[in-house]
Amino acid sequence: MSTTISRAGLLLGIVFLLSACRKTEEPAATQVTKYRLSSSRFYYVDGSYYNVKYVYSDAGRLIREEQTRSDGAPMAFKDFQYVDGKLSVMTLRSASAVVAEFRYLYEGDRLAKTEYLELNNKVASVPVFDRTLTYEGDQVVRITTRYRTDSASYYDRFTYAGSNVASVKTYSLIGDKLLHETTLEYDSHLNPFFALTLAEPGNARYSSKNNILKMKTVRSSQTTMDDFRMSYEYNTAGYPTRQFIEFPDGKKHSEQTFEYTTIP
Numbered sequence: 671m672s673t674t675i676s677r678a679g680l681l682l683g684i685v686f687l688l689s690a691c692r693k694t695e696e697p698a699a700t701q702v703t704k705y706r707l708s709s710s711r712f713y714y715v716d717g718s719y720y721n722v723k724y725v726y727s728d729a730g731r732l733i734r735e736e737q738t739r740s741d742g743a744p745m746a747f748k749d750f751q752y753v754d755g756k757l758s759v760m761t762l763r764s765a766s767a768v769v770a771e772f773r774y775l776y777e778g779d780r781l782a783k784t785e786y787l788e789l790n791n792k793v794a795s796v797p798v799f800d801r802t803l804t805y806e807g808d809q810v811v812r813i814t815t816r817y818r819t820d821s822a823s824y825y826d827r828f829t830y831a832g833s834n835v836a837s838v839k840t841y842s843l844i845g846d847k848l849l850h851e852t853t854l855e856y857d858s859h860l861n862p863f864f865a866l867t868l869a870e871p872g873n874a875r876y877s878s879k880n881n882i883l884k885m886k887t888v889r890s891s892q893t894t895m896d897d898f899r900m901s902y903e904y905n906t907a908g909y910p911t912r913q914f915i916e917f918p919d920g921k922k923h924s925e926q927t928f929e930y931t932t933i934p
Contacts, residue, residue, distance in 0.1 A: 704933040705907055706730075707862040711927045720745060724866075730933070731755075732867050750867065757781075760869045771795070772869060780805065781868055799823075803871055813872045820844055826872060831856075833864075833879035838872070850895060852887040856880035860908045862928060881910055905930070 706726065713719045718740060725734040731752055737745040747763040756779070760772040768789055775783040783802050787795040797818070804812035814825040823843035829836045838852045854874055861881045870876050874885070881902055887895040901922070902910040913926040 705862075705909055705930040706933055707866065707928060708931040709929045713923070713925055713927075715923055727752075729755075748869070750869065757868045760867075770798075774868065781871060784871065801871070810871055810877070814843070816843070824849065828872065835872075835874040835878050838874070848890045850887055850889045852885060852896075854878070854882055854886075855884040857883050857902065859902065859904055859910065862909050862930070881913075900925075 707724050709724065710722045711719050712722070720740065721738050723734075723736040723738070724732060725736065727733050731750070733750050733752075735748040737747065739745055744765040746765065747761075749761040749763065750757060751759040751761070756776060757774050759774070761768055762770040762772075770786065770788045773785040773787070774781060775785070781803060783800060785800045786798045788798055790796040799815055799817045802814045802816075803810050804814075809828070809830055811828050812825055813828075814823075816823045820843055825841055825843060827839045827841070834856050835854060837854065840849045840851070841847060842849055856878060857880055859881055861875070861879055863875050864877075864879050866876060868876075874882060881900070882898075883900055885896065885898045885900075887897075889895055899916040901914045901916060903912040905911050909928065909930060911928055912924060913928075914922040915925045916922050
């Protein structure tokens with residue numbers, strides 16, 4: 671499953687003990703190790719896999735995702751460009767060519783709109799759809815996706831449980847008809863993708879503080895579209911090192927592994 675945003679590192683805190691009356695000898699501050707996602711590996715059911723490497727700038731911003739086959743051959747790339755510290759463009763590349771890009775537009779410091787364009791005959795960028803974000807406080811509560819024809823357009827409404835996306839209801843833009851609803855449940859551990867990038871607003875993997883345990887999508891007719899259950903192994907810092915997909919018969923498939931680097 672490849673299934674938007676804390677950063678991939680965590681600062682738990684530095685505690686000082688102060689005396690209000692006079693200065694006394696203080697214990698040394700505890701230096702907490704910060705972690706950042708460096709690579710992951712996706713496994714298919716047949717045991718084959720591909721790798722993803724996450725590349726960062728000196729300022730700590732994600733600037734590239736590199737996908738390679740198990741033999742090291744390139745598959746695809748995502749390149750991230752920033753202007754004044756804000757994500758401006760995400761370029762999608764195959765192993766040999768640029769194929770599409772997302773553009774990010776802001777109102778002040780807040781992401782307001784994204785635009786998706788595909789490369790037509792390797793010459794011109796053709797708009798395919800755009801997404802407009804609506805907020806309540808700091809949380810995205812609606813994303814409206816407009817294609818060049820309104821019949822394909824839709825919008826999503828989001829609810830939250832704390833810092834996690836709890837449900838997403840998808841409606842047709844014409845007729846305001848409920849199409850399907852996704853509900854999610856989470857563990858209590860740190861999600862390495864949270865706030866890693868603004869490239870996929872509304873995506874629960876990037877927009878939720880914890881890791882998804884259950885994700886179920888039901889059509890308006892009450893028929894189930896998808897029903898995923900996940901479990902994890904964790905490192906001592908609380909980040910997942912392995913993700914499993916659990917099947918209805920009780921079997922588990924090791925779908926993804928994660929590796930981290932420490933930040934001084």
